[in-house]
Amino acid sequence: MDARTEPETRTETDVAAVAAAIGDPSRAKVLLALAGGGALPASALAAEAGVSNSTISAHLARLREARLLTVEHDGRHRYYRLATPDVARALEQLALIARPLPVRSLNADTRAKALLRARLCYDHLAGRLGVALMDALLAGDLLRAERTDPSRVSYLLTPSGRRELDALGVDLAGLPRRRSAVRYCVDWGEHRHHLAGALGGAVTARLFALDWLRNGRYRRVVRLTDAGRDGLTRSFGVAPERLR
Structure with a gap:
């Protein structure tokens, strides 16, 4: 075969460039502001990062060059979002080994506690609430854990889980085929699994549609409504003390 036509052999990835x-710090704040799966204009991202509108342009260009962000056009306006759910997943995993930021104000302390309690990781539920929901799905045999070796675990949606989620109105038929249906993230606050993947996104979308979840005061933060507390206990058996 002509050397010019041989397919490129890819043995390693350029982790250093992405890192x-x-x-x-400013670019990290931009990514975290978008980690809830939404899209924001440059001006909002400049405010999140604490830099000027002129400075944010260079940061956004760098993140796009690294394929961490994409841009959407709406007339003359530009909106930025994470390129893929895997970017949010990577940020969540980096948070597992990162040192906590110092808390220098009451507002920062309130925000930090809210993020630990309940937040979005791209399009799925994370924080203590996300872990509590995952535990309830496993305890109720809606999900089943399969361990192929001591260090690896995967989760499967059971027939009873399919029935229960379908009855709740979760759009199982509409799960995108290009994305893994059932995945998990190791929650950086709880150091335990919460439900990710297309199923995690669909369940979270349904909780919003039922008004069991609402967006909180801070970006990515969500809050559970009274109807949500009753619904999660009734439908999935989540212990009430884990919903506080």
């Missing part, structure tokens, strides 16, 4: 793009 350098994330490694600037």
Whole structure:
């Protein structure tokens, strides 16, 4: 075969380049502001990062070059979002080994506690509430854990889980085929699994549609409504003390 036509053999990935793009504090704040799956204009991201509108342009260009962000056009306006759910997943995993930021104000302390309690990780539920829901799905045999070796676990949606989620109105038929249906993230606050993947996104979307979840005061933060507390206990058996 002609050397010019041989397919490229890819043995390693350029982790350093991605790490350098994330490694600037302002760019990290941009990514975290978008980690809830939404899209924001440059002006909002500049405010999140604490930099000027002129400075944010260079940061956004760097993140796009690293393929961490995409841009959407709406007339003359531009909106930025994470390129893939895997970017949010990577941020969540980096948070597992990162040191906590110092809390220098009451507002920062309130925000930190709210993020630990309940937040979005791209499009699915995370924090203590996300872990509590995952535990309830497993306890109720809606999900089943399969361990192929001591260090690896995967989760499967059971027939009873399919019936229960379908009865709740979760759009199982509409799960995108290009995305793994059932995945998990290791929650950085709880150091335990919460439900990710297409199923995690669909369940979270349904909780919003039922008004069991609402967006909170801070970006990515969500809050459970009274109807949500009753619904999660009734439908999934989540212990009431885990919903506080």
